[in-house]
Amino acid sequence: MRTHPKSTSLFTKSLFLMFLVVTMGISGCSSRNYSSTSSARSNPAASGGAAPIAETGDKTLTVAISADAGIDQLDAGAYKGSMNVHAMIYDGLVEYGEKGEILPSLAESWDISEDGKSYTFHLRQGVKFSDGTEFNADAVKFSFERWIKDPANSLNVATAMESLVVVDEHTITMNFNKAYYPFLTELSFARPVRMISPSAVEPAGDINGTFVKAVGTGAWMAESYTTDQEAVLVRNPNYWGEMPKLSKIIMKVIPDPQSRVLALQSGDVELAGGQLGKIPIESVPVIEADSSLSLQIAPGTNSHFMIFNYHTPALQDLNIRKAINLAMNKKSIVNDLMNGIGQEAKGLFPLTVPYVTESNHTWYGYDKQEAKELLAAAGYKDSDGDGIAEKGGIPLELNFVLQQAEYPEWKSISELIQSELREIGIAVNLQVLEPNAYYDALWTSKAYDLILYRTYDDAYNPHAFLLSLFHQTPEAPAVVWSDAELEAQIDTAVGSTDLQERQNAYDSIFSRMYEEAMFAAIYFPDELLAVNQRVTGFKPGHTTYSPIYWNQLDILK
Amino acid sequence: MRPILRYLLQRLLQLFPVLLGISGITFALMRLTPGDPAEIMLRADGIKPTYEAIEATRHAMGLDGPVHMQYFHWLYRVLHLDLGHSYSSSRPVFTELMNRSPATVLLTGCSVLAAVLIALPMGIGSALYPGRLLDRMGRVCALLSVSMPSYWLSLLLIYYGAVKLRVFPVMGMDGVSSVILPALTLGFGMAGVYIRLIRSSLLDVLRMPYIKAARAKGLQEWIIITIHALRNALLPSLTLLGVNIAGLLGGSVIVETIFSWPGIGKYAIEAIFAKDYIVIQGYVLWMAVVVVLINLTVDWLHLLLDPRIRLR
Numbered sequence: 001m002r003t004h005p006k007s008t009s010l011f012t013k014s015l016f017l018m019f020l021v022v023t024m025g026i027s028g029c030s031s032r033n034y035s036s037t038s039s040a041r042s043n044p045a046a047s048g049g050a051a052p053i054a055e056t057g058d059k060t061l062t063v064a065i066s067a068d069a070g071i072d073q074l075d076a077g078a079y080k081g082s083m084n085v086h087a088m089i090y091d092g093l094v095e096y097g098e099k100g101e102i103l104p105s106l107a108e109s110w111d112i113s114e115d116g117k118s119y120t121f122h123l124r125q126g127v128k129f130s131d132g133t134e135f136n137a138d139a140v141k142f143s144f145e146r147w148i149k150d151p152a153n154s155l156n157v158a159t160a161m162e163s164l165v166v167v168d169e170h171t172i173t174m175n176f177n178k179a180y181y182p183f184l185t186e187l188s189f190a191r192p193v194r195m196i197s198p199s200a201v202e203p204a205g206d207i208n209g210t211f212v213k214a215v216g217t218g219a220w221m222a223e224s225y226t227t228d229q230e231a232v233l234v235r236n237p238n239y240w241g242e243m244p245k246l247s248k249i250i251m252k253v254i255p256d257p258q259s260r261v262l263a264l265q266s267g268d269v270e271l272a273g274g275q276l277g278k279i280p281i282e283s284v285p286v287i288e289a290d291s292s293l294s295l296q297i298a299p300g301t302n303s304h305f306m307i308f309n310y311h312t313p314a315l316q317d318l319n320i321r322k323a324i325n326l327a328m329n330k331k332s333i334v335n336d337l338m339n340g341i342g343q344e345a346k347g348l349f350p351l352t353v354p355y356v357t358e359s360n361h362t363w364y365g366y367d368k369q370e371a372k373e374l375l376a377a378a379g380y381k382d383s384d385g386d387g388i389a390e391k392g393g394i395p396l397e398l399n400f401v402l403q404q405a406e407y408p409e410w411k412s413i414s415e416l417i418q419s420e421l422r423e424i425g426i427a428v429n430l431q432v433l434e435p436n437a438y439y440d441a442l443w444t445s446k447a448y449d450l451i452l453y454r455t456y457d458d459a460y461n462p463h464a465f466l467l468s469l470f471h472q473t474p475e476a477p478a479v480v481w482s483d484a485e486l487e488a489q490i491d492t493a494v495g496s497t498d499l500q501e502r503q504n505a506y507d508s509i510f511s512r513m514y515e516e517a518m519f520a521a522i523y524f525p526d527e528l529l530a531v532n533q534r535v536t537g538f539k540p541g542h543t544t545y546s547p548i549y550w551n552q553l554d555i556l557k
Numbered sequence: 558m559r560p561i562l563r564y565l566l567q568r569l570l571q572l573f574p575v576l577l578g579i580s581g582i583t584f585a586l587m588r589l590t591p592g593d594p595a596e597i598m599l600r601a602d603g604i605k606p607t608y609e610a611i612e613a614t615r616h617a618m619g620l621d622g623p624v625h626m627q628y629f630h631w632l633y634r635v636l637h638l639d640l641g642h643s644y645s646s647s648r649p650v651f652t653e654l655m656n657r658s659p660a661t662v663l664l665t666g667c668s669v670l671a672a673v674l675i676a677l678p679m680g681i682g683s684a685l686y687p688g689r690l691l692d693r694m695g696r697v698c699a700l701l702s703v704s705m706p707s708y709w710l711s712l713l714l715i716y717y718g719a720v721k722l723r724v725f726p727v728m729g730m731d732g733v734s735s736v737i738l739p740a741l742t743l744g745f746g747m748a749g750v751y752i753r754l755i756r757s758s759l760l761d762v763l764r765m766p767y768i769k770a771a772r773a774k775g776l777q778e779w780i781i782i783t784i785h786a787l788r789n790a791l792l793p794s795l796t797l798l799g800v801n802i803a804g805l806l807g808g809s810v811i812v813e814t815i816f817s818w819p820g821i822g823k824y825a826i827e828a829i830f831a832k833d834y835i836v837i838q839g840y841v842l843w844m845a846v847v848v849v850l851i852n853l854t855v856d857w858l859h860l861l862l863d864p865r866i867r868l869r
Contacts, residue, residue: 070646073646073647073648079599080646080647150613151609151610151612151613152599152606152610152613152614152617153610154606154607154609154610226819227656227819228657228819228823228824229729229730229817229819230729252728252729252817253729253817253819254727254728254817255814255817255823256814256815256817258712258815259712259715259727259728259814259815259816259817262712262715262716262719262720262727263727263728265720266719266720266723266727268719268726268727268728405830434830435830436590436591436592436597436830436832437590437591437592439592439596439597439600440591440592443596445591473607473608474608475608
């Protein structure tokens with residue numbers, strides 16, 4: 001193609017011009033933006049220079065969250081919006097402390113009747129909701145009656161409640177039809193048991209009224225909210241407890257884990273991780289190398305483990321279950337696959353869970369030789385030399401189901417387990433399913449031999465997890481392992497009003513699980529958070545819905 | 558123009574059977590995949606719900622009736638211009654889609670602009686100087702464009718543009734500068750095909766006798782290229798652009814997620830994982846309307862640009 005020389009140069013010029021315009025356009029908008037952000041950064045710094053002013057000055061913390069906070073729907077009695085924000089705006093009667101210790105919150109103290117069926121709460125006096133409405137026993141009654149009749153609720157405080165009696169302005173009694181020690185634990189949950197102002201619904205004070213605005217007694221209240229983008233919380237001026245040091249918390253929605261790390265690095269957010277929105281384990285070295293960030297590792301309350309299908313004939317043999325447990329190198333999973341974040345599992349629950357003690361905390365170690373011997377004792381032998389053990393001509397082959405969407409690390413863990421089981425002569429077929437198909441296999445179809453799962457978190461452990469996974473329901477047998485003796489022990493534990501009796505029951509539950517090798521313990525994950533060095537007073541919380549003591553956080557500008 | 562108008566009207570009327578068919582098929586397909594929306598919703602907290610709770614929720618969602626009746630109920634509401642409320646957020650689907658569409662339309666517009674700004678000069682340059690530096694650059698650019706995964710390109714752009722240089726924000730939709738990186742990611746991803754397409758069709762057109770005639774007339778080369786050659790050379794790209802715009806208006810999950818862009822794609826994918834039938838149905842309707850309308854616009858533009866088609 002030959003072109004006219006004159007027009008060629010013209011064309012080149014116009015090309016160059018176009019390029020110039022584009023670059024200028026880009027740099028034009030960007031430099032404008034940069035100056036605005038940098039001024040925003042320097043502004044508080046100026047006021048922060050003088051320490052006394054900083055106390056009252058604007059102290060804003062920006063936090064990354066993985067999903068929309070849903071402030072406009074944050075009804076205390078509903079399961080909508082972010083649980084974390086729920087727990088910041090609303091207080092419960094009681095609070096969940098370290099290792100499940102129940103601490104006073106809006107109830108200063110409480111009495112439990114001899115039979116464990118009646119609870120009387122003495123409410124804190126002089127507490128006001130964030131809009132100035134008085135908090136009293138009627139507000140408690142209002143908060144509960146809004147949701148307690150809803151059949152979609154499965155909390156025991158709801159299903160077992162017989163009556164809710166206002167004794168006087170600051171005393172309220174709950175009567176239940178059974179004794180169940182975790183009533184108090186349930187009352188510490190983020191929802192739906194927390195207190196909402198009667199003025200938060202329309203018409204005000206009507207238990208069937210429509211939710212209008214999130215009004216609680218908590219340390220924080222919503223200031224502004226943009227769906228899928230951000231939620232801004234400010235201090236509640238009427239807060240009854242110690243005033244937060246920060247004046248404002250901006251929660252930015254950043255769905256992608258890598259982007260959260262990048263936002264931390266760029267300084268766009270100052271705190272991320274844990275249940276607010278996980279930080280990928282592979283980013284740990286990046287955070288550690290960044291001098292502006294500090295990595296915070298908090299021990300978690302859940303555990304990841306492998307469920308055996310009790311309908312699979314081979315897995316009904318205790319020796320096989322023990323062999324699988326012994327064949328897995330749990331230390332290597334934590335150290336080599338999880339970057340050393342987490343602990344080798346020693347049972348179903350970590351030591352952060354109530355009733356788990358050093359003495360009832362034992363599990364199978366890593367012993368390949370013993371695993372092979374147990375397999376041989378069960379009658380499995382590799383007679384055709386293909387590396388897979390057989391019994392009666394049938395090779396020992398198991399389907400191992402998992403999902404990657406919620407727990408990306410499960411893929412590499414399952415591959416390691418696959419190769420280790422192969423070494424002792426068990427063939428494992430991995431099936432990575434999308435979450436809905438995975439949960440369908442877990443809860444309904446039981447279409448697996450082995451399946452990876454995790455325990456619930458914090459306040460649901462140990463009782464609620466044991467009840468829903470190791471106990472039959474009127475419709476179906478237990479999910480993880482069906483064992484009548486274990487179920488009886490669980491009933492004893494949750495129905496007992498005596499602490500020692502309860503501890504004994506849990507001791508026997510954990511030892512029965514161990515003796516019967518009812519599952520394969522794998523690892524206890526830690527919570528991983530990254531915090532900007534300017535943030536002080538960081539203290540991890542004890543529940544997933546209160547992952548941080550927000551009120552103690554402060555920021556140096 | 559009369560027959561053209563009739564043709565366009567006919568195409569517009571075809572929208573209705575298309576919508577009916579598509580909604581029916583998605584309705585059936587969604588119910589064939591495993592998972593119960595009531596259970597998924599109750600399990601959002603990670604806790605196994607009781608049987609009673611699931612039944613109550615199924616009833617409240619209207620999922621306890623026969624499937625065909627559920628479809629007719631849905632259809633009845635849609636005919637009354639009510640797309641229903643999301644299972645998981647209980648927000649009205651129509652409002653949710655409309656709230657998210659400005660972000661998606663903005664990103665689509667800017668991405669197309671970025672693609673055009675990259676592909677047009679590159680494509681024209683490659684065609685005018687085949688085998689020369691610009692053409693080789695065009696080849697490399699096209700290769701990178703089609704082979705670089707968008708998540709990688711976005712992370713690279715964020716790392717250098719936002720973390721290292723601090724010129725752009727890392728995330729969110731906030732001002733002009735925030736749209737540049739996501740638009741560049743999407744635009745660059747599309748540009749490769751157009752560079753090659755524009756190059757080859759422009760080369761074809763430039764061999765046409767009418768270009769020779771224009772040159773013989775003594776027209777300036779840039780007039781020949783911009784007015785005479787490009788008009789015909791861009792027709793194939795226009796068709797492809799229609800398809801691409803429709804795709805972009807459906808949302809781009811990866812880029813939206815990485816840049817925390819509040820668009821439609823992420824909304825739809827979350828609904829699919831949550832089996833939020835009502836949202837999925839609403840989204841599918843929206844997409845069907847978008848695709849049909851864009852195809853119509855492209856056809857109409859063809860009619861305007863190419864008189865030969867008009868004659869048929």
